[in-house]
Amino acid sequence: MREAISETAGEPPASAAALEVGELDVAYRVRGVNRQVLRSLSFTIAAGESYGLVGESGCGKSTAALAAVRYLPRNGRVLGGSVSIAGRDLLAMHGEELRRTRASDVSMVYQDPGRALNPSIQVGRQVAEVYEIAGAKGGEARAQAEQMLRKVQIADPGSVMRRYPHQLSGGMQQRIVIAMALASNPALLILDEPTTGLDATVEAEVLDLVATLRQEFSSSVLFISHNLGVISKMCDRVGVLYAGKLVEEGDAETVFNDPHHPYTVGLLRCLPRGGQRKDHGRLDTIPGFLPVPGADLPGCVFAERCAFADDRCRTEPPPPVDVGGGHTSRCWYHEKAQSLPRDTPSELPEVASPVTAGRPVLRAGAVSKTYRQAGSDVHALAGVTLEILAGETLGLVGESGSGKTTFARCLLGITAPDEGSTLELDDQPLAATTGKRSGEQVRAIQIVFQNPDSALNRRHTVRRIIGRALTKLAGLKGDAREQRLQELTRSVKLAERFLSVRPSSLSGGLKQRVAIARAFAGNPKLVVCDEPTSALDVSVQATILNLLADLQRDQQVSYLFISHDLGVVRYLSDRIAVLYLGRLMEVAAAEVVFAAPHHPYTEALLSAVPTIEGGDRPRIKLEGDIPSAADPPSGCVFHTRCPRRLGAICDEQEPPLAEVEPGHLLRCHIPIDDLRTMQSGSQPAPA
């Protein structure tokens, strides 16, 4: 296979780097003006090496990937520099030669596998097509495709090949895409946020798969991600990109453990790590904004947001300085980067008052939700009984499809739960739908949605969005409303000048502040936060988490915090509920959930999270995908995937949600002491 390709593609020098990008300048032409997005970017990926590019959105990561295969959008222009793949200059190639190189030497895997596959062609056909392009005939191509699918650990390739993409889960789709990418046995595999839309458990499987295949195929990998944990797990070397410039580069381990650029330092501090919690202190943030593409940056690209910046930083671009062992940093003050002053005080101004525990704000009793779909019942929620206490954050975790959002929608009254479910707010029964609830109850439960782009009406100004909420929820008019509006925008740290603009001219973080202000308009008792930071960059995420923690401290509001990011959940939550197939598996104080003994499902979830300091801890693998809620497994619903299954009892009898220790509810047949013994060996590292 490999030999055949190198014949058609000419003879590359044997020692050539898989990808060599030299002084690359790329600009996008927007309304007649070139806006530079990559600024003399240089990096090299050696044969067989895995190289990670990290940075926030808008830093030019994806542009770098597209430029590496010369596949920029129509308005993209290479202004200077060089790109060579396997020793051959890509920028000098034309037409057929370029096409051939792309077909045989490089493959790309994008973020959304659902869109990378053609929805109306069977997946087998699509995989076989790659072999046909390489010259294989019909039946032969199909056989090769089947073999490839086996390599990406698809259990039953024959039947999977006859299916259409929508009949496969996200993880399965991404495996198919990876199979297609590897089919040509490329010298370079480019993975652009390949696991971003996937669940932690699926992400872990896909990452494991990529790591295994990389050994087998000896491809070089360019791995692009905003997730530092993923990069640290997957890459040998890493480059930190900021405003189109590589600010730091080196061995992944060195860069993350001994960063020498203020941006890297700031980025790492934004992450809630090492079991950090809201009552210990606030997350650090990076002040300011990323420069606009095409901005004139004569000095250091990060100068505007850097606490060390002086006149030299603003006028003279720092050269890459070798700080030892091939680790370079573009900073005049790289030796003191790690002593970067914090943007937010690490200590809380006052000792946070402990949660006034005891009084439940909301009580959910046996909440079930059954959807009728194509004649069969889908049990999205099955008897969830839960209390949310005043002033506490209840974290809700679980894979997608576990019923997290359905539960939130039931609380809010967007979806009516089944008959027999009870909801109580402050001991008063809560009607099933918003329309039937009292004004008081409606304003008491509000939500911050995941995606601020769709949660804010793009045709309304910020003033109108927040003002309307004040009118409807707080019943305010005229001057009183205006005064409250000012207060509210101040409390979410939104500058007054933003009031007159529409959401489209705000950054993601600012939009989310508007959404938070709207939710707090009626002094709510409970705010549902449905993945409020998953659409945001880490530095912005930190500011939003800090804001939520501050608002909670000041207003004693309760949160139902839904997130797939366990580090984030841990930072903000007092208690955590683990949901699987619409059933609670474990409910306990956050620290109890994170420390063994925990439910085998929780254990698997925790071990799936890639962390920066993680090292090689044993990972508990979950077999297959989450079963369909239309046909949940008998007995314990988790038994089909449970790594610690006892035996027949798990298949036949559903364990009760029992209080195994004070305040620790667990739904498992395994006695707590046995769990403790089993899990003592594989203590998961903090997320």
Next chain:
Amino acid sequence: MSAIEAAAPTRSAASVQRHETLHVLARSKTFLAGATIVGFWVLCAIFQARFFQDPNALSVHQLASPSGSHWFGTDRNGRDTFARVIAGARDILEIAPAATLLGTVLGTALGLVMGYFRGIVDDVLGRLVDAVLSLPVVIVALLAIVSVGPSKQTTILVVGFVFTPLIARTVRSAVLSERELEYVSAAQLRNERAPYILFAEILPNVLQPVIVEFTVRLGYAVFTVATLSFLGFGIPPPSPDWGVQVADHYGFLSGGFAVWPVLFPSLAIASLVIGVSLLADGIAQGFDG
């Protein structure tokens, strides 16, 4: 993209966006060509009485060929075809936009209701819409004329009525995707009434397809009004309407000696339809690009 948004806003986003849309339109050749043609006819309609001959003035020459005194020749009654073609712009440029506007307003309201409520409301209204769509325009027009008599108003109502379901369908599909966005849930979660959600929250977000649909329909309206007039269901004679002129003279085509009173009004209809279509294309491109 997000990096661009990250910049602190200096100008109102709305004004920037409006400015950009106008900018794109001003550079679009399609739009400019359409605007020129339509603008020409609008000017004709407005200033016809001031600058041109009376369209109903009679002369002794009947069915004359184009000449220095009668540029487009004369019709069967000896009226100047050029003056009548110019004057004919007036009625059609009143009726077609009015009818389209009526259809757009009704259709948008209907589409919003159908898309937002779905369920039984959508089913019932959807069947009614299908029923109206299955009626040929001519039959609707015939029924209307029989019951209330031919007039400009009747034509406006007939065309508006026929366009309503078409526009409703377009708006409905735009609303279907819009209602799934979370700002609608947020409105429901503060107990907003349905009319507020429909007209204050959703409508501003579906205005673009509504405007595009309006301009597209305007072209069809010109066409439909001319057809109805030709068939005698539209504007009654002696109006210098183009359709009426063609209807009055197509009998003289045989023998070929009176092509002019048919040719020039026909060209006028064609040019206005093309002009409006170009305008519509330009606007649609302006929104997309």
